[in-house]
Amino acid sequence: MSTLGTTPVKVLPKQPWAATRRDRSITFAIFVASALISFAVVVATPMNGKLAYIFIFFVSLLIIDFIYFRVKLGRAAGVDSFFKTLFTIAITLAIFPIASILWEVWVRGYKGLHWSLFSTDMKQYNFTGPVADGGLIHAIIGTLIIVAIAVLISVPIGILTAIYLTEIRGRFSRPIAFLVQAMSGVPSIVAGLFILAAIVYPLTKSFNGFEGSVALAILMIPTVARTSEEVLRLIPEDLREAGLALGGTQWRSVAQIVVPAARSGLFTAIILGVARVVGETAPVILLTGGANVININPFSGTMESLPLYIWSGLLAGTPEAFTRAWTGILILLAMVMILFATARYFGSRKVGK
Amino acid sequence: MSSTQIVKKKGVPEKRAITTKPRFSDKVFRGVVTSGGLSSLVILGLILLFLAYESISTLRAQGMYFLTGSNWDAVTGANGHIDFKASHFGIASMLIGTLICATIAILIGVPISVMSAIFLTFYAPMAIRKFAVTIIDLMAAFPSILFGLWGYFILNPVGVYWAKLIHKYFGAIPMFQMPTGPYFDRSPFVAGLILAIMIVPIVTSISREIFAQTPLDRIQAAFALGGTKWAMIRAVAFPYARSGVVGGTMLGLGRAMGETVAVYTVLNIVFQTNWHILAGAGGNVASMILLKFSDASADEVKALMAAGLVLFLLTLLVNSIANVIVNRSVKGRA
Numbered sequence: 126m127s128t129l130g131t132t133p134v135k136v137l138p139k140q141p142w143a144a145t146r147r148d149r150s151i152t153f154a155i156f157v158a159s160a161l162i163s164f165a166v167v168v169a170t171p172m173n174g175k176l177a178y179i180f181i182f183f184v185s186l187l188i189i190d191f192i193y194f195r196v197k198l199g200r201a202a203g204v205d206s207f208f209k210t211l212f213t214i215a216i217t218l219a220i221f222p223i224a225s226i227l228w229e230v231w232v233r234g235y236k237g238l239h240w241s242l243f244s245t246d247m248k249q250y251n252f253t254g255p256v257a258d259g260g261l262i263h264a265i266i267g268t269l270i271i272v273a274i275a276v277l278i279s280v281p282i283g284i285l286t287a288i289y290l291t292e293i294r295g296r297f298s299r300p301i302a303f304l305v306q307a308m309s310g311v312p313s314i315v316a317g318l319f320i321l322a323a324i325v326y327p328l329t330k331s332f333n334g335f336e337g338s339v340a341l342a343i344l345m346i347p348t349v350a351r352t353s354e355e356v357l358r359l360i361p362e363d364l365r366e367a368g369l370a371l372g373g374t375q376w377r378s379v380a381q382i383v384v385p386a387a388r389s390g391l392f393t394a395i396i397l398g399v400a401r402v403v404g405e406t407a408p409v410i411l412l413t414g415g416a417n418v419i420n421i422n423p424f425s426g427t428m429e430s431l432p433l434y435i436w437s438g439l440l441a442g443t444p445e446a447f448t449r450a451w452t453g454i455l456i457l458l459a460m461v462m463i464l465f466a467t468a469r470y471f472g473s474r475k476v477g478k
Numbered sequence: 479m480s481s482t483q484i485v486k487k488k489g490v491p492e493k494r495a496i497t498t499k500p501r502f503s504d505k506v507f508r509g510v511v512t513s514g515g516l517s518s519l520v521i522l523g524l525i526l527l528f529l530a531y532e533s534i535s536t537l538r539a540q541g542m543y544f545l546t547g548s549n550w551d552a553v554t555g556a557n558g559h560i561d562f563k564a565s566h567f568g569i570a571s572m573l574i575g576t577l578i579c580a581t582i583a584i585l586i587g588v589p590i591s592v593m594s595a596i597f598l599t600f601y602a603p604m605a606i607r608k609f610a611v612t613i614i615d616l617m618a619a620f621p622s623i624l625f626g627l628w629g630y631f632i633l634n635p636v637g638v639y640w641a642k643l644i645h646k647y648f649g650a651i652p653m654f655q656m657p658t659g660p661y662f663d664r665s666p667f668v669a670g671l672i673l674a675i676m677i678v679p680i681v682t683s684i685s686r687e688i689f690a691q692t693p694l695d696r697i698q699a700a701f702a703l704g705g706t707k708w709a710m711i712r713a714v715a716f717p718y719a720r721s722g723v724v725g726g727t728m729l730g731l732g733r734a735m736g737e738t739v740a741v742y743t744v745l746n747i748v749f750q751t752n753w754h755i756l757a758g759a760g761g762n763v764a765s766m767i768l769l770k771f772s773d774a775s776a777d778e779v780k781a782l783m784a785a786g787l788v789l790f791l792l793t794l795l796v797n798s799i800a801n802v803i804v805n806r807s808v809k810g811r812a
Contacts, residue, residue, distance in 0.1 A: 174639075176639070176640070176643075202706060204706070204708055205708040207708075208707075208711070209601060209707070212593045212594070212596050212597035212601060213601070214593075215589070215597060216593070216598065216602075218594075219590050219591065219614065220610060222675045223617050225628075226620070226624065226628050229628060229632055230624070230628075233631075281514065282514055285511050285513075285515060285517070286514055286515045286518060289511045289512060289514060290515065292511070293515070295512060295515075301515050301516070303801065304519050304522060305518045307522065307794055307797050307798050307801065308522055309797075310729070310733070310793050310796075311522075311525070311736070311790065311793070312736025312737070312738065312793055313622075313738060314738040314764045314768060314786065315529075315786050315789060315790045316525075319524070321779065322529060322531070322783055323528045326532075326776070343521060343525075346518065346521070350518070374501050374503050374504045374507075375504050375507060375508075376503045376504050376506070377503075379507070404620075404621020404623055404624065406621070406622060406623040406626070406739040407764075410739075410768065432621065432623045435623050436623065439626070439627060439630070447631075450627060451627065454623065454624055457621060457623075458620070458621075461619055462616070464619075465616055469612070
């Protein structure tokens with residue numbers, strides 16, 4: 126396929142199995158035929174609606190594809206093509222909800238966007254009032270504080286767990302690896318109930334932001350520990366041995382060689398942990414109490430957070446409140462996506478850089 | 479000769495004795511790291527301990543009724559506290575409802591996930607694979623409140639429409655009957671749908687990990703024998719990946735059983751066992767806890783703690799079994 130010219134010709138290996146232009150046009154023709162059939166069926170029969178279009182399109186795609194290759198190349202090729210189409214339909218179905226979610230969040234959320242969202246709280250305003258009133262700065266500040274404390278609690282524990290599993294490799298390694306995995310399945314509401322039972326009822330007897338942080342930390346530890354563990358395993362054994370060969374103690378070789386080499390990976394682990402808990406709703410409903418003003422003291426008084434703000438909007442039940450909820454989720458989703466992109470960026474960098 | 483010169487220089491320390499005994503700094507290091515490593519054990523233990531402690535009064539008064547009964551009414555005694563003997567706390571319908579929703583989620587979500595994983599591993603061109611994997615990983619990071627909101631406003635109306643169709647054409651099957659009238663709104667079916675969407679990322683990524691490990695020589699052997707791609711997948715990839723996919727499915731089941739907020743918005747919680755999945759009444763332990771918590775007295779919360787304990791043990795069990803299976807089939811896992 127390479128173009129010939131005066132420059133030295135780059136010889137490409139022939140790929141007799143690669144799709145030719147003719148194959149592509151046949152695939153396209155089958156696609157169009159299925160679309161036409163679905164359109165015709167919807168017009169001609171009582172079946173209607175978007176669902177009917179999609180359903181008939183998929184079915185006719187499967188059938189036409191199968192028949193064409195069955196006739197042209199025989200049974201095996203027909204079956205092969207049928208399943209290829211089926212798997213392609215499956216990935217379409219898997220991706221479709223994501224597209225719908227992103228689209229709906231934008232369409233319904235942007236109506237509530239305005240600059241004073243980031244400068245005012247809801248002290249003098251009501252959820253059911255006009256959308257232009259009030260803001261969610263109190264919720265953003267609350268989320269930042271709650272998540273920051275959760276990070277302070279969970280990151281040392283998570284990374285120590287990972288170091289234990291990769292560096293010490295003691296006799297508890299296997300059970301601990303197992304327990305960390307088990308811990309990642311703890312439902313968020315159970316974490317909330319646990320903090321209620323362990324801190325709120327016996328000790329503080331009131332709701333505050335710190336309690337929410339501890340619950341989130343419990344949910345965050347497994348993510349941080351498992352991702353860090355994977356990263357630390359990628360550090361070559363040579364580096365550790367080199368450290369020991371220079372006469373360093375294990376403490377020094379871990380602290381000055383292994384951990385710095387894994388720095389960007391550990392950072393990814395922390396960010397993934399934050400992305401995991403920033404939108405956790407059930408624990409903050411149970412523990413932080415909610416508020417409509419800024420509260421920067423996590424140890425006293427109730428605190429608002431973004432998920433709680435969205436939740437309140439949903440429960441308030443008027444169109445204005447719903448718009449507030451969608452705007453809140455738009456901002457929360459933007460935060461999650463920024464975190465995700467950052468984690469991708471650092472995660473894709475080579476270990477050791 | 480050089481060594482003698484060095485030793486003679488001033489200020490150079492004596493040669494250290496070679497020893498394998500850990501130094502003080504290493505002892506401290508090992509101690510700190512080990513205690514950090516044991517934290518997961520401590521936390522899980524504390525969760526169990528505190529939830530069990532708070533649930534004692536409920537479990538003692540209700541006995542087996544807590545697991546077999548389907549009634550939730552708190553009777554306040556003369557002293558202003560809840561009379562645990564006179565009250566009824568039974569979560570059978572909630573447990574059954576949880577299992578029904580999770581089963582629907584598995585039945586819908588797992589085939590889509592596994593087929594997507596096959597597509598991504600064996601069929602997709604590099605660019606599409608990268609894009610789709612990123613999108614699906616992103617979906618795994620979506621907060622559950624997002625699914626709750628989307629489920630309530632977008633999926634529920636669609637789900638109701640589908641439920642009506644299913645009821646119309648397959649109404650003869652007992653499961654799809656509507657004995658209490660045409661109330662399709664917020665049914666276990668819709669809750670199952672949202673859970674199916676939510677477990678797609680985890681089941682897909684685990685299945686993908688396993689399919690990607692299919693031994694290359696066996697794949698090539700299948701092709702060399704003249705097999706088509708589907709023949710290769712059926713004869714080589716499926717048998718190789720079967721147990722791992724089962725493990726991934728169980729991880730999805732564990733997720734689906736513990737989900738709270740997303741189910742809360744799309745499920746009408748009723749304390750009555752409902753096997754008719756299209757009818758707008760169902761049960762779910764996690765969502766029930768959230769529902770009852772808002773107006774529960776401190777005593778009633780103890781009953782909710784007991785429900786939380788049951789949920790904790792159930793998800794722990796399912797997750798542990800799943801992890802054992804997955805670890806066995808995915809290389810490089812602990």
